[in-house]
Amino acid sequence: MNWKLVGSILEVGAFLLIMVLLWFLYKWYMKSTKPFEDLWYGPEGVIRYHVEDIVTATDNFHSRHEIGAGGFGKVYYAVLDGKEVAIKRANSSSIQSTSGFQNEVVLLSRLHHVNLVCLLGFCEGEGIQILVYEYMSNGNLFTMLFKRKTSLSGLTRLDIAIGVAHGLEYLHTFVGPPVIHRDVKPSNVLLDNNLVAKLSDFGISKVAPGFDSEMPTRPCGTAGYIDPQYVLIEQLTSASDVYSFGVVLLELVTGHKSIDNARIDGQNLVEWVAVKLSSEGPESVVDKRLGNDYPKQIFHDIIRLGLDCATFKSGERPSMKAAVTILDACRWSVATDVLGVGGAVRFSGRTDEETEKGG
Numbered sequence: 001m002n003w004k005l006v007g008s009i010l011e012v013g014a015f016l017l018i019m020v021l022l023w024f025l026y027k028w029y030m031k032s033t034k035p036f037e038d039l040w041y042g043p044e045g046v047i048r049y050h051v052e053d054i055v056t057a058t059d060n061f062h063s064r065h066e067i068g069a070g071g072f073g074k075v076y077y078a079v080l081d082g083k084e085v086a087i088k089r090a091n092s093s094s095i096q097s098t099s100g101f102q103n104e105v106v107l108l109s110r111l112h113h114v115n116l117v118c119l120l121g122f123c124e125g126e127g128i129q130i131l132v133y134e135y136m137s138n139g140n141l142f143t144m145l146f147k148r149k150t151s152l153s154g155l156t157r158l159d160i161a162i163g164v165a166h167g168l169e170y171l172h173t174f175v176g177p178p179v180i181h182r183d184v185k186p187s188n189v190l191l192d193n194n195l196v197a198k199l200s201d202f203g204i205s206k207v208a209p210g211f212d213s214e215m216p217t218r219p220c221g222t223a224g225y226i227d228p229q230y231v232l233i234e235q236l237t238s239a240s241d242v243y244s245f246g247v248v249l250l251e252l253v254t255g256h257k258s259i260d261n262a263r264i265d266g267q268n269l270v271e272w273v274a275v276k277l278s279s280e281g282p283e284s285v286v287d288k289r290l291g292n293d294y295p296k297q298i299f300h301d302i303i304r305l306g307l308d309c310a311t312f313k314s315g316e317r318p319s320m321k322a323a324v325t326i327l328d329a330c331r332w333s334v335a336t337d338v339l340g341v342g343g344a345v346r347f348s349g350r351t352d353e354e355t356e357k358g359g
């Protein structure tokens, strides 16, 4: 036996074995400590945040940072890079595939409008999917309208309606391809420092394949706001957002919730308004908390518009563009009245309390 040859073969074999082991160790190390630079950066204009920075800014997602919760998960307040932000973290049932989450970030990054909450960035890690938004210090419209003792003034309600209408018109008309929000309701309307309305929560939004083409989709949304015709025929169009918008308009004017089991003369707001309007006239449905301090004719026009938007047949609803035209005309007529040009019913406009920070 040539012991020298055997020795050399063993040496080479051991060397190769060590090399293979080192290779696998290297691969394992790279996978477990994937360097930040190798990760997906996201679309232009959107920041990819480090998980550690978000954990530090929220004290490891401490409950005292919580400012909201919903189907997607919890929302936390934090300051990142000196800016107030809202951090929306997906709970375990909302975690999507990496490609699904990245597609969502790309979709949201394309949307820029004064009446949409702006996406600042995102964060993705092992079991973590986070969207970072600009912080809206006056919270959501549901709380403002139904939970606070002080009532929003007539003018503020009109401005909020106009803001939401413009945000939706932008999604339907000016984004290519158009986006259908699918969950328009007061808790998804946020209010900034100046009570400017910003539509948020695009969690279940859909990109329409062609303008107003009908998409077969499983109905989802929120009871009281979901388009009843869409529930029946499962064809999604932008008219479904118009329906939900109509309900929000009626809530703004009446101060009543879309569904209220305690409302003995009609649990569904749309039916309640329609019946009362024809039997007792428009003033019977306007929020009593407004007293006489609202532009009467304009509120009556808005009640009409709300009912038109929330009509059963989607083909009979106005487009968001048409709704915006009507509401802008209302705002114009209020402005001329406040300036004393009009001469119709005068009212005082916003209260100082409404514009205070916080809430």
Ligand SMILES: Nc1ncnc2c1ncn2[C@@H]1O[C@H](COP(=O)(O)OP(=O)(O)O)[C@@H](O)[C@H]1O
Binding pocket: 067, 068, 069, 070, 071, 072, 073, 075, 086, 088, 117, 133, 134, 135, 136, 137, 139, 140, 187, 188, 190, 200, 201, 203
């Ligand atoms: N950018 C934000 N600024 C302030 N509060 C927010 C912000 N985003 C969400 N919230 C609060 O968290 C709540 C739930 O957020 P939302 O985006 O609607 O989540 P979900 O998809 O779970 O419904 C909102 O109604 C609001 O009160």
Ligand SMILES: [Mg+2]
Binding pocket: 070, 071, 187, 188, 201
């Ligand atoms: Mg929501």
